[in-house]
Amino acid sequence: MNWFDSWALTLVVFVPVVGMGIVLLLPREEEQAIKMTTLLATLVTFGFTIAVLCRYHYGANHPGLQFDVNKSWIDVINSRYHIGVNGISLPMLALSPFISLLCVVYSWNHFPDPHNPKAFLALLLLLETGMNGTFVAQDLILFFIFFELVLLPMFFMIGVWGGPNKEYASIKFFLFTMFGSALMLLSFLALYFKVDVTAVTHGAMHHTFDIPTLAKAHGQGLVHGTQLLIFGGLFIGFAIKVPMFPFHTWLPDAHTEAPTVGSVLLAAILLKLGTYGFILIALPILPEAARSWAPWIGLLAVIGIIYGALNCLAQKDMKRLIAFSSIAHMGFVMLGIATLTSFGINAAVFGMVAHGLITGMLFFVAGSVQHNFGTREMSRLGGLLLQAPKMGWILGFCVMASLGLPGLAGFWGEFPAILSAFQPAAPLSEAVFRTFMVVAAVGTVFAAGYLLYMLQRVAFGNVRDEFADAHIHDVNLTEWIAWTPMLVMILVLGIYPNLLFKVTDVAVHPMTVAIGHAINR
């Protein structure tokens, strides 16, 4: 292993926090220097990510972790600094620095009140470290630290730069997630003490926090009842983050109040931490409990799809509508995961990336609409295509992608997820999952309904009298720089989905085979 391979991921995770350190040392008045430092830090991070993508071995004979680093960290509790990526985490790791970089570009001259770019960008960099770290952590405690690290920066982003109801939204976001992660931590500890890894490690260890090792043990030494309980703790922790019905109530508030960049990061990356947790930790480590829970997860997923869609139809605020559409879309991802099939989980990972790009874009556009018109009330808006045609077309493009138009990325997250429910993994009831499939398919019709409704209200029609004389900017330079890469990716993944599927399948396939063995034992 050469120098780069052993340091690449560490650099991707910690360069942003070093950038934050420098930003904190700069005086508040030096706004240009602060922006440049942040841009540089996120660019360098993204550069390293590209290098990782280039040096990654994509072949089917490399299913395991790459860029693997396993160093001592907290010996006393047996927790190690173990990081690495495989086909599941690689797309997520690519997404996070990508979106973060574009967010820095977008915020260049879009700082909401009370301005203060220094604090805003410092928090953004800290957030990026947390997000990147979560996607590479291969140790439960390390995962927990990074998972929690994103909370405070997002709390401050919503609370300081948010809308009128920011205090309520920020504390609600924080308390929900913290409650989930407290139960998650207890579950991690229970996994540590209860799962017997003696056989897997050939007697070297009895207990471990190491995720790949625990995954190999398949919950050995756990009676079924305990497995179910521990899975329950993990489920609540991750389901709050996703968010799944009925743990979703924090999301619309957080999204509505958050500043644009906060909403984008929340939708594009933070929600994925939950689904990623299911795929990385809950399913492989506790396969038997996953089988018992799967129908219930599937049920909550389709409830989320329908419930999210119905709520969307009743929304007046653009951002709130997009937030509820997130709940519906994440329902498709969770449905794919609940099938426990390689088809479904591949679709889920694709859905995570696609939703990240598309919903991220929708929030960007909503932010710019708010910036221009000073409101996101759909009843007051109209005629965006006349006043700012480029922005209107971009909104139309994203709406089409979001409702799952074939040829754009959204389709490949939604359609295979629905299809995968036709034939769930072996012992799961086909009748139940096929019912879910039908309900989810109905959900796509709703999705088309509410998204087109939004497009119609905002983009079509005549210019409202209220804004007839308003000075409306069409897409400006920083917006073009920030948005073009995302729009291109939505199109590329839509036309050639195999680009992503062939990466994820290498890791997903052996994982589902192992789960299949464990649940049919």
Add this chain to the structure above:
Amino acid sequence: MNPAIDWHAFAPDAILVATVVIILVADLLLPNRNAWQTSRIAAVGVLCALIPVFTLAVDGHNRSMFGGAYVVDNYALALKGFFLVVAYITILLSVDYISEGDYYQGEFYFLLVTSVLGMSIMASARDLVTLFVALETISIPTYILAGYRKHDRRSNEAGIKYYLIGVLSSAVMLYGMSLIFGLTGSTTLSGISQWIGTHGSNAPALLTVAIFLSLVGFAFKVSAVPFHFWAPDTYDGAPLPVTAFLSVASKAGGFVAMLNIVFFGFGNDGKAWWWVVALLAAFSMTLGNLAALRQTNLVRMLAYSSIAQGGFLLVPFAAYGIARDASVRTSAFQATIVYLLIYGAMNLGAFAVVIAVVRRTRTSDIESYAGLFATSPGLALTMTIFLASLAGIPPLAGWYAKFVMFRAIIEAGAHSNWAVGLAIVAAVNSVIAFFYYSGVIRQMWFREPVGDDQRRVAVPPALGAAIALTTVTVVAVGVYPELFARVGDLATRFVS
């Protein structure tokens, strides 16, 4: 018999005694305007006492004196080091506060260092009598310190309340101890442990009563619910550096006494008492948190928060009582020590910021923190770090304290489902706790500053040093917990 005295082992205590005497004499000789110099003597004395702690640690021998009543081992040294550092930071907090407030300075530092002497002895005490003497040496100076704002009636109330409750708890504890001595025929903890080991299963019910009484005494000292009601009034009334000292050092002193007596004395048979500790822990966490939610005064909020933190600290004791195997006991022991160290750093830090802000605002209302981020971003940032750490949010040191606590109790879950129940109570409480800590954070960050005076809050160098020291500790330990975990591990080596 003339016992051989190992002067090296005694050196930290001896240096503290010398410091106490020098402060008294210096105060007598120094003219009034130079009385602040006593703070320097105290600081230098405390730092000097750290030197033999280091040399003893390097030396590494376990030293035992007076028939096992006074022991210097890694555990004792770790705690002595902790107490001395806490004392040093407390002196840093006090320098400006005391010299600006027209207090008697020499006596203040005299009392402070005397109390620290008691703590240093406590770390080594392995005998009921030594333990009691150490506890009183800790407590009596703090009764006076709590009432140090002589012309303030709240401070008088603080002093008298603390004194009466303290004396009452000492009496209860002493009665319990006398019963234990009567039953076991021994005052040394090893002797008591041996007796319980052999008679454990058919010990008379009186033993349970005796243990219960002494635990109640400690519960007063560490302000565990329902023996906590003195704490908020005392914390509120006492001068702020004294409050910091009470909530960290004096509380830790009580916990160390409890560690000694429970882990070295009653440890062999947990059935009789684990449920008492578990109940104390659950009540302290829950009621402490619920009361803290309603506070509008930051110092009172921190008082209730320290009651809740005390509840978290009691959880590993319950784990120790529930479990019978060595692995859990080691975890529980480590958890207590590591939690104490981390709690000390973050709570002192929080009080340091409070003292800095109070110098300007003259009030500790939570609302007076509105907009601190806009006026003094540095103080707001460090305060946020301490509060988030107290709430247990990674990557700040508090998460590791909570983590080892959870680890101990979950590991004990193999022996009793009650342990899992206690773990869930603790988990829910750690979420509630964030709500009130975040109340202060919200004021600092989300609100506009009020009042005319919107200059940056000036921080005197000593206070700044204390804030810097604690911030660095909280962040460094949070990112790399091995720093403190190693101390806990070393201190635990001999328990098995």
